[in-house]
Amino acid sequence: MIxxxxxxxxxxxxxxxxxxxxxxxxxxxxxxxxxxxxxxxGLRTKLATxxxxxxxxxxxxxxxxxxxxxxxxxLQSYSRNRxxxxxxDVSEGLLIEEVSMSMLRKxxxxxxxxxxxxxxxxxxxxxxEARAKAVPQRHWFWSPFLANWTLWAQIIVAVFVINVxxxxxxxxxxxxxxxxxxxxxxxxxxxxxxxxxxALMLDLFLRMLRxxxxxxxxxxxxxxxxxxxxxxxxxxxxxxxxxxxxxxxxTVRDFEMVRxxxxxxxxxxxxxxxxxxxxxxxLFVIVGPLAYVPMIxxxxxxxxxxxxxxxxxxxxxxxxxxxxxxHVVLVESLLGIETVKxxxxxxxxxREWEKAISQSARxxxxxxxxxxFAVSTTMLTQQxxxxxxxxxxxFLVADGRITIGALIAANILAGRVLAxxxxxxxxxxxxQHAIKAMRSLSNFMKxxxxxxxxxxxxxxxxxxxxxxxxVSFSYPDSPxxxxxxxxxxxxxxxxxxxxxxxxxxxSTLGKMCNGLLxxxxxxxLVDGKEIAQYDPAELRDGVAFLTQExxxxxxxxxxxxxxxxxxxxxxxxxRALYYAAMDVFIAENPAGLQQFIxxxxxxxxxxxxxxLAIARMVLRNPKVAFLDEPTSAMDRQxxxxxxxxxxxxxREGMGLVLCTHRQSLAEIANRVVVMEKGQVVLDxxxxxxxxxxxxxxxxxxxx
Numbered sequence: 001m002i003x004x005x006x007x008x009x010x011x012x013x014x015x016x017x018x019x020x021x022x023x024x025x026x027x028x029x030x031x032x033x034x035x036x037x038x039x040x041x042g043l044r045t046k047l048a049t050x051x052x053x054x055x056x057x058x059x060x061x062x063x064x065x066x067x068x069x070x071x072x073x074x075l076q077s078y079s080r081n082r083x084x085x086x087x088x089d090v091s092e093g094l095l096i097e098e099v100s101m102s103m104l105r106k107x108x109x110x111x112x113x114x115x116x117x118x119x120x121x122x123x124x125x126x127x128x129e130a131r132a133k134a135v136p137q138r139h140w141f142w143s144p145f146l147a148n149w150t151l152w153a154q155i156i157v158a159v160f161v162i163n164v165x166x167x168x169x170x171x172x173x174x175x176x177x178x179x180x181x182x183x184x185x186x187x188x189x190x191x192x193x194x195x196x197x198x199a200l201m202l203d204l205f206l207r208m209l210r211x212x213x214x215x216x217x218x219x220x221x222x223x224x225x226x227x228x229x230x231x232x233x234x235x236x237x238x239x240x241x242x243x244x245x246x247x248x249x250x251t252v253r254d255f256e257m258v259r260x261x262x263x264x265x266x267x268x269x270x271x272x273x274x275x276x277x278x279x280x281x282x283l284f285v286i287v288g289p290l291a292y293v294p295m296i297x298x299x300x301x302x303x304x305x306x307x308x309x310x311x312x313x314x315x316x317x318x319x320x321x322x323x324x325x326x327h328v329v330l331v332e333s334l335l336g337i338e339t340v341k342x343x344x345x346x347x348x349x350x351r352e353w354e355k356a357i358s359q360s361a362r363x364x365x366x367x368x369x370x371x372x373f374a375v376s377t378t379m380l381t382q383q384x385x386x387x388x389x390x391x392x393x394x395f396l397v398a399d400g401r402i403t404i405g406a407l408i409a410a411n412i413l414a415g416r417v418l419a420x421x422x423x424x425x426x427x428x429x430x431x432q433h434a435i436k437a438m439r440s441l442s443n444f445m446k447x448x449x450x451x452x453x454x455x456x457x458x459x460x461x462x463x464x465x466x467x468x469x470x471v472s473f474s475y476p477d478s479p480x481x482x483x484x485x486x487x488x489x490x491x492x493x494x495x496x497x498x499x500x501x502x503x504x505x506x507s508t509l510g511k512m513c514n515g516l517l518x519x520x521x522x523x524x525l526v527d528g529k530e531i532a533q534y535d536p537a538e539l540r541d542g543v544a545f546l547t548q549e550x551x552x553x554x555x556x557x558x559x560x561x562x563x564x565x566x567x568x569x570x571x572x573x574x575r576a577l578y579y580a581a582m583d584v585f586i587a588e589n590p591a592g593l594q595q596f597i598x599x600x601x602x603x604x605x606x607x608x609x610x611x612l613a614i615a616r617m618v619l620r621n622p623k624v625a626f627l628d629e630p631t632s633a634m635d636r637q638x639x640x641x642x643x644x645x646x647x648x649x650x651r652e653g654m655g656l657v658l659c660t661h662r663q664s665l666a667e668i669a670n671r672v673v674v675m676e677k678g679q680v681v682l683d684x685x686x687x688x689x690x691x692x693x694x695x696x697x698x699x700x701x702x703x
Contacts (some may be wrong), residue, residue: 001034001063001072001090006041006042008061009117012458013041017451019230020537034063035113040264042118050112052078052085052105052156060583063113064104065602073108141438142234145262148217155373158210159268162274167205167282167417168199174286177405188520211241213679214268222259229255229441235449238516239476241582242444250327251444254437261434269427279417287402287410291634293388294414301381301421307429308374315367322360329353338602371429382418389414450515459534461542463492463527466513466621471522473508482508484678486522490624490657495650497669497686498659505678506659507548510626513657514545544622548629550609552601557586557594560612565619572619579649580615582608606633614642624655631662 006013021040027033035045039430052064052075063077064087071091078085078101086106089095097105146152172192180189190465214247233248276298283291333340333349340349393407402410471486483505490496498506511517512524515536524531526543552560561576562568568576573593577583585608589595602607610633627646631639639662647668650656658665666672672689682689 001074002037002041004074004088004685005038005061005115009043009115011043011117012456013042014458014460014470014535014536014538016460016541017458017535017537020451020535027066029072029385031065031070031072031111031113034072042116044116046114047109048112048114051102051110052108052112052360055112059114059116062115064108064372065111065113066107067109068627070109072552075104075697107673123409124540128211129496140441141221141225141258141262141512144221145217146209151213151217155210155213155268155602156271158206158213159271160201160275162206162210163272165199165203167279167413168196169425170412172367173198173412174403174405174409177408178403181403210268218259222263225259225514226255232445232447232449234446234449237450237518238511240447247446247533249331250324251440254440257430257437258434258441261430263408267361269423273386274502278418279413283410283413283417286406286413287393287396290389290396290407290410291395293392294385294417296530297381297385297418298421301424303417304377304381305374305421305424305428309432311370312367312429315363315430319360319367320362322363324460326353326356326360329356332423359647369428374424375426378418378424380419381670385414385418386411393537416494429456454699457533457535458538459529460538461526461534461623464542465525465527466490466511466543466624466655466657467508467525467528469523469525471512471519471524473512473517473519480678482678483512483519486678486680488673488680488683490655492623493650493653493655493657494671495647495669496658497666497672498657498675499661499666499672500675504675505626508678509675510545510547510628510657510659513543513624513626515539515543516545540622541620542623544617544620544625546613546625546627546630548632550601550606550613550633552597552604552612554599554611555597557595561593561599561616564616568619572621576615576619579618579645580611581645582611582615585611607631607635607638610634611638611642617649618649622654624657626659628659630658631660631665639664 002013002018006172007012018037022033022037030634031047035047038045055062055078057077060078061074064075065072071089074088074090076086076088076096083101084098085101087097087099087104089097172195175192176189180192194478229252232250236248242251251522280291280295280298283294329352331347333353340346389411390407393402393410396402397404434577467489468486471483472481473483474481474646486509488509498509500506508517511650512519515534517532518532526534526539531539553563558573561573565572574583577586586592595603597603597612601612604612610630614627614630617627631642634642643664646656646658646665650668656669658669660666666686669686671684672682672686673680674689674693682692684692
């Protein structure tokens with residue numbers, strides 16, 4: 001369906017790129033996910049309830065949904081004269097079906113997804129910079145937060161009514177003491193009691209309703225914003241990641257603090273502060289000058305709370321930095337637990353952990369001290385206000401200026417005035433943390449990414465030709481360039497051995513092929529086109545890169561094998577296992593593909609992990625594959641088998657670039673490239689390069 005709309009509305013489309021921007025195994029009948037998928041190819045969508053008979057033909061084509069199954073159908077056209085419509089069923093291979101409008105209305109649920117091209121995005125007369133500015137940018141948090149403005153409006157109304165209803169109890173008490181007791185008006189008593197009970201029940205109902213709406217907002221914001229944050233974490237360029245994996249984990253964890261503050265009752269308590277003036281005004285009406293007591297207390301409490309926030313604010317940055325340090329120590333210790341144990345390094349890691357905890361405890365202790373100071377002074381002020389009202393009120397009662405009922409009601413109302421201020425210190429404390437976390441997350445969301453959410457090109461790798469033209473690259477803060485003026489070309493289907501010492505730039509070259517790194521100078525061409533023209537997902541679908549470090553994930557062999565190709569067939573899986581020399585191991589394993597491999601594959605040997613990684617690469621069937629030390633952990637027998645089968649794979653037409661120190665693997669290449677200090681020093685047929693290497697070796701030996 002996405003491909004059909006992209007073609008109909010002249011938008012770029014790439015299946016690999018679209019799927020890379022969506023969760024794996026998307027539900028075909030999920031309306032929200034369908035709208036999200038359409039947005040990835042630059043289309044605007046709007047879901048609404050419409051009567052199909054009143055649709056304007058200008059909005060066609062659009063999507064309607066079956067009532068029973070929720071299956072999407074494309075409403076392509078309809079005739080008002082004939083009262084018929086043409087629909088396309090994508091699940092049946094875009095089968096065109098003509099149905100009557102009455103039948104279509106019965107068949108569908110009334111929901112219509114309107115689909116249009118983004119006019120601002122396709123303005124060819126505008127420069128790319130102008131188009132980027134013209135297209136409205138969605139904020140990762142405020143956009144989903146403010147999208148619930150109708151719920152927020154209802155919450156504000158509910159808060160207003162709750163605060164008004166809170167006047168019922170003090171007014172009830174005042175009337176009982178002033179009118180019911182002196183006159184023994186029992187009927188009035190029961191009437192007032194019944195009324196205040198209704199107010200209290202309505203107050204309870206509104207509070208529950210308010211909390212339910214807050215939970216709904218929190219859930220919606222959590223789903224959308226958290227998805228955006230994780231997508232950003234996956235999309236950030238490798239060299240732009242702050243603090244590595246642990247730093248990103250801590251940044252993502254900060255989102256919980258932001259959501260808990262802005263989409264919870266804590267944020268609503270700030271709205272309650274606006275009603276303090278209403279309660280003070282009521283106090284002036286009931287008890288006159290006695291209202292000055294809580295009115296004076298309000299700025300006192302605010303000043304004390306703000307005074308405490310200054311030292312608290314100074315500790316927030318330190319607290320966040322120490323949290324990152326704790327995460328780094330914890331994550332690295334657990335991920336490298338085998339190395340830690342084998343090196344008897346537990347005491348060192350324990351020392352670093354305790355040092356981080358000690359520093360964090362000291363900072364948090366200061367924060368708690370000032371937070372408790374603000375809370376204690378607020379409680380003291382509340383108690384002093386109560387005492388002040390009673391003392392002054394006695395004199396006002398004696399003078400006949402107020403009644404006893406008014407005095408008691410004033411004491412209750414004074415507590416209501418100061419109630420929102422009771423947690424003001426904690427609220428401001430959370431606000432500081434939330435604002436700091438929001439700033440940190442906003443900076444994280446601005447980091448350079450590999451690909452935008454909207455697909456910009458549908459270009460695909462057809463042959464797998466790679467060419468480097470004067471490519472140079474240096475890692476940040478490294479005085480020595482990793483690559484210097486690289487000039488290389490790999491033809492489609494060619495098998496090349498890439499040789500060189502450790503640190504000569506071979507792995508960096510592989511990451512360049514796959515788009516994981518971008519050159520500082522020079523260009524890389526894939527099938528004759530600059531590599532940046534390809535969407536990263538489409539590029540990696542055609543150009544594979546197998547890293548030295550075999551990364552597996554907790555789960556079964558099947559799950560790890562299919563992580564890059566979720567819908568692979570059994571025949572494709574068998575083919576991949578064969579070329580990776582893993583077929584015998586799987587056949588002899590009682591659990592087969594369902595074998596649980598543990599955390600990071602720690603229940604497999606090093607060679608088996610490498611074999612599984614190769615199978616995972618073969619399963620994707622790229623045009624060219626860069627294999628970085630693919631057999632370094634294998635025994636001779638397995639290496640011999642996989643060398644033979646990789647040669648078979650090359651004969652099938654897959655291009656192979658074999659970065660290796662193993663002679664047996666290099667022998668299947670018909671061309672050898674030798675690198676030294678980031679430069680290509682030898683390049684040619686295997687026999688010629690081998691002869692030159694022998695001559696260089698003999699010359700050095702003679703010296």
